[in-house]
């Protein structure tokens with residue numbers, strides 16, 4: 154089998170664009186070449202099976218573009234991340250999470266009036282149905298808040314049924330419900346886990362102070378809003394808001410492609426995010442740093458284990474399927490960690506260990522030769538610790554931040570021209586057809 158791109162020549166020769174030639178069993182097939190606005194290139198194999206009987210095999214979809222998308226651009230080699238064309242560094246510096254959510258969903262930065270309207274709408278959508286509070290009593294003590302979040306978000310579908318005709322108004326309400334209520338549910342699940350009465354959202358507060366107040370105030374104690382903490386959480390949400398076709402977003406597109414209820418679709422995304430190789434890594438990083446602190450070493454021993462193929466240990470918060478250089482989100486978070494942890498009384502020994510680990514790893518040929526650099530999770534848990542967020546809630550905060558991204562992808566897919574149910578093929582490797590055997594004759 155051979156594949157060659159005809160490149161610019163083909164582009165000049167044909168009005169329809171470039172093609173790639175693939176030769177299979179001696180027969181050649183012309184396949185369209187598709188280019189993105191940033192020069193990303195793909196061979197469109199949509200017609201390959203029909204024409205040739207062949208499918209492609211791509212473990213972990215590493216080389217497979219599953220859709221065209223205009224939401225987020227990543228250049229993993231150069232460490233670039235942009236939402237709707239805006240560099241993540243600029244959004245982190247100048248925007249708020251609510252503004253970024255609007256940008257992801259609707260494609261443009263909002264005017265001041267649009268932002269005000271959107272924020273008000275989020276506030277108006279923040280209460281969950283009172284009957285849902287019964288659910289939180291039923292979960293066993295010690296339940297992981299991600300399990301509670303996934304279950305409760307799916308249950309929103311029963312309290313807020315989706316009309317058969319999903320018009321613009323109904324869709325806007327669903328998007329606002331999810332962005333706003335995922336935060337309310339997260340705070341309630343925390344309050345229930347520590348046995349305190351729940352705190353309702355307030356129209357007077359913006360998105361992040363509202364969340365922190367629901368988390369940390371109580372009938373006997375007001376939460377004093379600390380603008381540095383608000384900024385840290387806002388930044389965390391912005392940096393987690395989207396990351397193109399990652400595992401949970403692909404899950405959202407996959408589930409959504411069956412036209413499943415959108416609340417259930419986001420619940421599926423939350424479940425996919427939970428795993429330690431994805432969003433769960435922010436918890437795993439803190440566990441690793443605490444283990445190193447307890448062992449009293451400088452991390453060298455942990456790094457030795459992470460490199461050893463006979464152990465399952467990995468340097469958590471390092472490596473990324475797409476970034477083959479420093480994750481730009483990790484640099485921003487690291488800088489912010491310095492700022493936050495320099496405040497009086499805010500030091501964290503785990504931050505020192507993290508920096509030492511990074512220094513050791515980035516001098517080690519094992520990590521350098523495999524292009525393993527810190528990813529977003531390496532420093533994000535430290536920011537959350539500094540903000541007083543309990544360990545079990547780390548991945549939940551990731552989910553709150555990622556919700557606008559999931560919804561933007563769901564919306565793009567739902568309204569897209571090439572919307573089809575996602576249904577990959579496989580290469581079957583099991584037994585060939587065989588005769589059924591009587592139970593008494595098996596052995």
Ligand code: ACO
Pocket residue numbers: 429430431432434459460466467468469470471472473474475523525528529530
């Ligand atoms: N520590 C030690 N070795 C590693 C690490 C790591 N963190 N990450 C990758 N490697 C090694 C692998 O063992 C493999 O080595 P080999 O070539 O000798 O077999 C090589 O680097 C390539 O690794 P893969 O697992 O093939 O890379 P992949 O792209 O499939 O995995 C992943 C990416 C899952 C993120 C991986 O780097 C990892 O497990 N990192 C730690 C968990 C983590 O931080 N996850 C968060 C990701 S960011 C996010 O989801 C928000």
